[in-house]
Amino acid sequence: MHTKPGTAGPLNGLRVVEIGGIGPGPHGAMMLGDLGADVVRVERPGYDFGQEKIDFVLRNRRIVTLDLKQDSDLADLLGLVTEADVLIEGFRPGVAERLGFGPDVCTGTNPRLVYARMTGWGQSGPLAARAGHDLNYISVTGALNAIGRPGQRPTVPINLVGDYGGGSMLLVQGVLAALVERSVSGRGQVVDIAMVDGASILVQQILSLHQLGKWRAERGTNTLDGGAPFYDTYECADGKFVAVGALEPQFYRELIRGLQLDPEGLPDRDDPAQWPALRRIFTEQFRRRSRDEWTTAFETTDACVSPVLDFDEAEHHGHLAARGTRIEIDGLSQAAPAPRFARTPTPIPSAPPRHQTAVADIAAEWQTDPRS
Numbered sequence: 001m002h003t004k005p006g007t008a009g010p011l012n013g014l015r016v017v018e019i020g021g022i023g024p025g026p027h028g029a030m031m032l033g034d035l036g037a038d039v040v041r042v043e044r045p046g047y048d049f050g051q052e053k054i055d056f057v058l059r060n061r062r063i064v065t066l067d068l069k070q071d072s073d074l075a076d077l078l079g080l081v082t083e084a085d086v087l088i089e090g091f092r093p094g095v096a097e098r099l100g101f102g103p104d105v106c107t108g109t110n111p112r113l114v115y116a117r118m119t120g121w122g123q124s125g126p127l128a129a130r131a132g133h134d135l136n137y138i139s140v141t142g143a144l145n146a147i148g149r150p151g152q153r154p155t156v157p158i159n160l161v162g163d164y165g166g167g168s169m170l171l172v173q174g175v176l177a178a179l180v181e182r183s184v185s186g187r188g189q190v191v192d193i194a195m196v197d198g199a200s201i202l203v204q205q206i207l208s209l210h211q212l213g214k215w216r217a218e219r220g221t222n223t224l225d226g227g228a229p230f231y232d233t234y235e236c237a238d239g240k241f242v243a244v245g246a247l248e249p250q251f252y253r254e255l256i257r258g259l260q261l262d263p264e265g266l267p268d269r270d271d272p273a274q275w276p277a278l279r280r281i282f283t284e285q286f287r288r289r290s291r292d293e294w295t296t297a298f299e300t301t302d303a304c305v306s307p308v309l310d311f312d313e314a315e316h317h318g319h320l321a322a323r324g325t326r327i328e329i330d331g332l333s334q335a336a337p338a339p340r341f342a343r344t345p346t347p348i349p350s351a352p353p354r355h356q357t358a359v360a361d362i363a364a365e366w367q368t369d370p371r372s
Contacts, residue, residue: 009036009346021090024167033060034337058352083366122194134162137195148219166198229279240291241308254303
């Protein structure tokens with residue numbers, strides 16, 4: 001079980017200082033904390049610990065408040081950095097330097113420190129100092145242009161592609177890779193994590209298909225973007241939806257069988273020119289039954305048909321419930337830590353803090369407690 005009380009996780013003993021921010025930095029710090037790291041988040045004085053501000057992403061933290069424009073508070077931060085393994089900051093290039101805790105200062109006091117810089121544009125390039133958000137970073141990489149329906153404007157895919165897929169996941173990868181290298185060299189280093197880089201890596205396969213002439217520029221006309229009728233969503237009789245991912249021929253045969261269609265009379269699935277006709281058939285057929293009826297019909301097959309659930313429904317999905325993919329912390333449902341480790345299972349996450357911790361207490365603890 002990945003949420004076993006009394007376990008410490010594979011990153012037990014790792015000390016992380018996180019400079020407060022939004023988006024991928026906190027999310028990446030959450031994942032490090034989920035895996036057992038001791039994460040201390042630095043917030044500005046006056047931070048609101050009220051329950052209305054409770055954010056699941058801030059679990060597994062202690063929070064200290066420091067005014068980094070004050071010499072004494074900056075000294076407190078550098079005291080923590082001296083004992084830390086990782087520092088995460090998400091300012092525009094040069095801001096941390098101006099505040100007095102740039103990489104030269106921090107690695108000067110702690111040569112083993114992994115200094116992770118999480119930004120959208122990166123530390124170099126003509127846009128490095130400009131503002132931006134997830135949508136901007138995925139727009140210039142080509143990722144946003146590839147998402148949507150034919151003849152319609154690009155679809156905004158929440159902030160999963162830039163902030164998290166291309167941001168926090170790359171942050172965690174970079175931090176862990178630098179820590180592995182440190183185990184050999186004994187030295188930390190600066191890690192430049194940019195969402196434009198991460199989003200570009202995410203679309204690597206699509207970019208390859210495009211350059212091979214196997215991916216059309218028009219949105220919603222390709223196999224993986226909803227263009228193929230056997231890889232799309234369909235409305236059911238009750239107005240709810242199912243997702244169909246029957247890409248391989250053997251799964252497609254299961255889909256046709258489950259829909260009770262005669263394969264001999266269907267348009268050729270391998271001919272994109274016949275996709276509209278095939279889609280019309282599927283659309284009409286799925287509208288004959290409710291979403292849950294289709295779910296029951298397909299759940300013991302390999303047709304790759306699944307219900308499209310909202311967040312509340314997902315909490316009670318049989319498979320997710322059996323795995324414990326969602327857990328409850330302080331009465332609130334959220335994602336369980338992942339991945340899962342056989343020998344060093346992750347601990348049950350702690351709730352987001354509702355009060356600050358004295359920086360002196362953490363400094364004393366880090367200076368005296370032996371590492372695991």
